[in-house]
Amino acid sequence: MEMRAKQDIEIGDDITPPLLPLSFSLHDSFLSSHCSSCFSPLSFPPLPHHHGPLYCSAACSSSHSPISSSSAESFLPLTCPRSSDLRTALRLLLSLPSTCPHLHRFTNGLLTNYLKLTSSPDFAAQIRQGAIAMAAARKLRKGLSLDQGDDVLLEEAVLCLVVTNAVEVQDESGRSLGIAVYDPSFSWINHSCSPNACYRFIVSPPNATSFGEDSGSALRIVASISEENFGVCSCSEYDKGTEGYKYGPKIMVRSIKRIKKGEEVCVSYTDLLQPKSMHCVSFNFG
């Protein structure tokens, strides 16, 4: 899938409204200093060696802690590498069907890239290890233990979905606080080394209106089926999307060039200040 402009767009225009995430998680190193729900800095000093979620307000706690506890993330081993990926995937599983009908794309329209990602034996082993940790946590929450023969395909697919679609959420100083997965309005936008749009985050506590949030901008892009997906899926299958969060880091997309109606809208998935040769090669989209 790809996204195209619905109309002519001028440079510097907002092309999406602020979008709330479908799932998100702070990186381990920010769990003790930032709110796990809205990602704003906590007003009290960091709690050393703290691993679970902390919240800035009762509103954040009541919106997020039920999700955090039903996702089974507190049963993950403490030493999991990149546990923000696993927490994001576990939280996403709460809103997805418990079976895995399409390995290639979930019913919310998001691509998993399962076959492509698991074609590398090293990466396949990492995905499997993460999926086993997730499946074991889900079973432990029910007082059960994972059996050797248990199928972890659903967990593997959702972890691949996170790897494919999650973006690093940065604060104003460019620090990467955690990751978030957004619905197809954002996630269907492809990468370009010469993008015509960029994105930024709105990280603020509930009820605080941040700059740009009240701009009243509408969604000015529309899904289009790329050659690769032609005949495999139709946009209407995914129109409803998945219900996301009420709080969390919001994302907005803005044009950085004039874009003509029908033209594909692309962002750069990486820091454009890196040498060009590096970031184009690293995605291996060839």
Ligand SMILES: C[S@@+](CC[C@H](N)C(=O)[O-])C[C@H]1O[C@@H](n2cnc3c(N)ncnc32)[C@H](O)[C@@H]1O
């Ligand atoms: C966030 S998704 C973007 C939407 C995706 N094209 C889809 O059909 O859902 C990221 C994935 O899209 C594909 N992709 C993104 N930009 C691409 C590009 N410039 N060329 C080829 N594939 C691209 C890669 O498979 C990548 O892992």
